[in-house]
Each structure stands twice: as structure tokens, then as C-alpha cells.
Amino acid sequence: MSKFLRELVEKCVPGVSLDCVVLGYQNNVLKVLLLKYKEHNAWALPGGFLPQGQEMEEVIGLVLKERTGLDGVYLEQFKTYSSINRGWNCNEISQEGFNKLRSTWSTADRTVLDQWFNQRFISTAYFALINCNKAEPTPDAVSEECAWVPVNELPNLVLDHKKMISEALSQLKRQINFLPIGKELLDQKFTMLDLQRLYESILDQKLDRGNFQRKMMKLGILTRHEKLMTGAQNKAPYLYSIDLKVYDQLIKTGISFV
Amino acid sequence: MSKFLRELVEKCVPGVSLDCVVLGYQNNVLKVLLLKYKEHNAWALPGGFLPQGQEMEEVIGLVLKERTGLDGVYLEQFKTYSSINRGWNCNEISQEGFNKLRSTWSTADRTVLDQWFNQRFISTAYFALINCNKAEPTPDAVSEECAWVPVNELPNLVLDHKKMISEALSQLKRQINFLPIGKELLDQKFTMLDLQRLYESILDQKLDRGNFQRKMMKLGILTRHEKLMTGAQNKAPYLYSIDLKVYDQLIKTGISFV
């Protein structure tokens, strides 16, 4: 097991790592995909190291494929974290767990791996937009769990991962007019309220129902389909889908929602 | 000379570099600070390597201090460039010049430096906002010139520096409502037309004079001072300055200009 790890890190660019804030939307809540490390009581973002000769986007793409089963996910690089204070030991992570894991390593592997994990890491962070319903969260070798966690109920996180999530979210908020939010996060067909709740949870702000509906329709990117019978004792809402040609065009120049 | 370089790189994080798109505003044109390399017919962004144990922002700050004489410059990290195709040899740069320089190196230094310059570099890019009138462009040891160049008249640039500038500018445009543009790029006192031309050159778009004036005044961040007698045969414009307390507050939530 440590041999596998050793061979991996020897193929990678030293001091460089990657992290990805994978955002999804489920039950009217914005969620982030997290991994629970086996020997720790802390969670972490999916990520990895950068193999020599590979592009960062490519590596993130592979990680996402492994953790969710999805290809061609929408990705955006948002910041590189390089502070000298972002080491493993300064946070909520249990040193104990790591030591236990380390005790299973061979002496030869320890030399390489200790040096690897003690170096200063410069981590480039991406965020991804994903449809929760299409993804199948899958833990990796060092994790016992992979799960969608609401962004407002974050557990203990390793390193500066909590900061990364928070900064990814503010980036999302700032760039909301330029990002294909609805297209990436919702199912192909959705109700107007779905779309409104999505924007509300990103902006962290209530929007007027009537105005939102009219505004969206006026943009000319939504096509109306059959009604959705929910079984509730109220009028059934229409389902809508996004006209991708118009949408992609509008996104470039920026759509104003709010 | 090569000994100095060798000692420098041995103190730095391998494979990591920094670049800074220093933006200024002069004679109604947006300009970027560039260095002309001695042995090359190409220009480059100011930048450097990352010494062990130092923060990126700190290093960029030192570079800016050396190139412009200024402290406490407004800085924003905008992207990390890591492509495997961003090597030195694939661009407009003259290999000849580098070989000439390299021939002056001792054999011992060559071993270290060849390896250093042949490795894959991952470069984190920042942009800075500077008042041209306060800065004194100063070349570094490997450059023969340091100058403000209009962003619309860029010369040959090394590596992917042209792309960096272009992406810094689009970042500036996108984030215009959240950046202290006027505060950082203009003198303490300026005319309304100065401010308007500045926004026009960032947005690459003409704005209506009357509407711009009224909008700016209504924001409540400008205080009017004495008139500026230019000697021209027309009405003298007022000088304005920015009320920093109100400004900083507004910038956080985002000011809409246009």
C-alpha cells in the first residue's frame, strides 16, 4: 500500500497539489463533495498530486471521474494556495491517525514519503459544477466515505480546505452572471421554483417569485414543457429546459439575474 | 554573475515562479510595465522565483518595490499557469541570446542552472494597480529596459506572458465593480473626464459624459475641489478626490459603473 503511494509520488511534481471544490445541488441545498479520511476525524476536498507531463485540468478531470463517475464536468480554476502556514499539523486534523498509518510503512518508503509530506505544498484549487443526481460519490483508497455535504453544515476539514470552499462560494457568487449555473447543476427538466431556489442558495438571498419567473422567460433561454404532477394539493408547475445555444451565447456577455 | 543566480535559485522552491501584470494609466491609455531582456528581442512581465519560507504576496511586493519604488501596491492573484507547453523554446524568444548568456557561466553553475531552467514551471500570476506618475520603472540585472507599454501596443513577449496580460485585463473588466480602480490608478485629484476615460479604456467602450458625471456624483464618493485651469479655451473642469471611507465600503458590495 505504501509502495503504491511511493511510486505515485515519485512520478509527480514535488510541492504541487490540486484541490477541487465540487459543487452540487440537491433538495434545494447547495452541497459540496467531501472525503472522510480513514485514520482521521477530518474531511477533505477531492484532489491529488500533479504527475509530470500532465495538465492540471486533465488530472482534476480524472479525479472527478473517479469520485463521481462523470466526464466533461464544468471546471474553473479559482485560486492557488501557497501560504507557508498551510501545513498539516496546524489544523484540526489528528496527528495520531497519521502516525498510525505511517507505522505500516516500510523504512524505505518512509524516507520518500516523510519528505514528500513534509515539504511545502502549493495547491491550485478548482471548482466544479455537477448535477448531484448524475454523480455517484465513490471514496478513494485512503478514504472511508465520499459524500455530499450541505455547504452550510461543514464538518472539520483538513488544512485550509474550509477556506477554499468559502472562497469558491464567493467566487461563484461574484461570477454568477457568467457561469452556466442552471445548465450544470440542475436536471435537464426542472421547475421554475427549482431554478429560483438554486439562485437563492448561491446568492444567499430571497427573490420575488413573480419577478423571477418573468425575468427568466424574457431572457428567451427557457422552453416550457409538460406539467409536473406532484400529487400535492396545488396547481402543477410546468417543467422547463434550457435552450443551450442561446444560453451559451448569453453567458459570455453575462446574464443579470438577482 | 551566474554564481549570484545559482545561489538565488538554490534558495527557491523548484518549479514555481511568479509573474505580475502591473497595470497603470497614463495619458488616457492603460499601460503595463514590461522588462526588455538583455540578450533577447522579447519583453517580459516582472516576476521571479519563490524563496523557501516566503509568501508569494511578499515576493511580489519586493519585486514591485524594486521595479517601481512603491510599497503597499494593490495586488490580486488571478490565475496559475501550469501548461506543459509553456516552455521557453516554443515562443518568439531567441534561443541564440540565451546561449550567448549561458556561455559565460562556469561549468559548475551550468549544471545547476541548466536543470533549473529546463524544469517545468508553474507560475502564479498577479495583477497590480499602480499610479504611473508615482512609479519609477527600473530594470533588473538581466534587463536593459523597464517601461510602461500601452496594452494595445504589446511587443513580442516571452512564454505565455501575452496571454497573461490579456487574461488579467479581462479579469479587470469582469471585476470592475469590485476593484478600487479610481483610487489606485489616478492621482489624488483628477477631473471627471480622467475618471471617465479610465473606465472607458478598461471597458473598451464609450460612455455618455452627462450620465457618467451624474452617476458618479450620486454615489457620494467624490468631493469637489478647486477648478483646474488648463489654458485651453473652454470651461475649466473641477478637480475631484475620492472619499476613501465611503469608497472602500461601496467596493465591497460592488459599485455599478458603465
Place this chain on the structure above:
DNA sequence: TCAAAAGTGTTTCCAATACACCCATGA
């Protein structure tokens, strides 16, 4: 007195906001 640019005023139009109203649905 004239040209040129600065400052202000005016008009029109559209978007944002805040509601009110009617409609469909299943209990």
C-alpha cells in the same frame, strides 16, 4: 464674439420591486 469643453436639465423608456389577482390541483 466664438469655439470648445464642462456642468446641468429634460424627456423617454425600461427594469426592478412589491404586490394583487385568478388558476389548477388534490384533500
Place this chain on the structure above:
DNA sequence: TCATGGGTGTATTGGAAACACTTTTGA
């Protein structure tokens, strides 16, 4: 028929945009 939520209508407000008018300055 009633409660609930969906879809649309409407009145008000304020800003955006286009342009006209007045003022100031030095030639």
C-alpha cells in the same frame, strides 16, 4: 369547497440612455 402553491397582471419607482441647454474659458 378549501388550502396551497403556480402563473400572470399591475402600479410605482428609479435608473439608464439620449440629447438639449447653459456656463465658463482663452483666443
